[in-house]
Amino acid sequence: MDPTDAVIDRVRVERLDEDVAGPWARGDSRFAVVVEAGGMDGVFAPVDELPAALVATWLGQSALRHPVTDHTGLLRRLLAELGPHSAGLGRWAVGALDCAVWDLHGRLADLPVAALLSDRPTPQVPVYASWLSLDLNAASAAESVKATAGEGFAFTKWALRDAEVREIALLARRAAEWAGQSVALDALGTWGHLRTMDVAPLLDPEAVRWVEDPLARTDRTAYTRLRCRSEGLPVAFGERLSHVEDARALLEVCRPEAFTFDAVWCGGITEAQGWLGAAHDVRVPVHLHGRAFLPAVHLAAAFPHAAGAVEYQVVWEPRRQRALRGTLRPDGGHVVLPDRPGLGVEVRR
Incomplete structure (x- = not known):
């Protein structure tokens, strides 16, 4: 047909x-x-x-x-x-x-979805690892971080939400040492203005790529205020946004280190193309959120000039992919774009 x-x-x-x-x-x-x-x-x-x-x-x-x-x-x-x-x-x-x-x-x-979006999709997509449930204070944390980083991911991301200010800086530095490269941090919306401003001068720029979602709300006023008061802090945000107009305003004013929106939560593949364009226009790197991993891989393959490494949630993604045949698993920090029609996998129905 x-x-x-x-x-x-x-x-x-x-x-x-x-x-x-x-x-x-x-x-x-x-x-x-x-x-x-x-x-x-x-x-x-x-x-x-x-x-x-x-x-x-x-x-x-x-x-x-x-x-x-x-x-x-x-x-x-x-x-x-x-x-x-x-x-x-x-x-x-x-x-x-x-x-x-x-x-x-x-x-x-x-045709694969990526081939519907672009004449020349890339055959493989870089991914970064996030493991937000790992307690960096745990005795096994060092080995877990080293093992994850050793799998060849573009970089890794770890959660720091409950620690005190100086402990956050210490654990961030340790995680970077264990990983052998700078790491991203995810505050999961828990830090707030005061803690973020206190933490900012303590973070080693050689150790921290960005702090994701330090504030509970992702709006222009909140992040403009934060940018003015904690100059130099690399922040990332995006997954909590629902409208491209809000995204454009935030990107233009705040210029985050990374834009991390979700390809499904934003409205789907169709809407995500506009969000990629908005970030590309102001030269903000995009690292698509990992909840919608399969659509994110197709988008990143179709628009490699606009989208960088996609988040791979090392604990949750394998659980989600139990529902699928033809799963996507990273190898050497990349996933191969499915060459089958559509999104490229079958749902185990």
């Missing part, structure tokens, strides 16, 4: 089989979004319960009879349907549906 002739016939949500992808633990994503056209399925999984429910009860109906290849038109339709609810959970649901439609488009065209 010619993809340009295909229209969406059906949208449904399936619960992933626990016997295949489980056993489930707290925090596991347990659903798949499925889009049908011309007797073929496009699928995106795994998806959390709340965005999946929003697709099943609301957004899926809005997508019916829409041309499969008109991704921009579908995005506009879905966001208009959400109206004032087009942030947070609403964007997440739109993003999951958008990725399923891109998978369907690729299957109908017999």
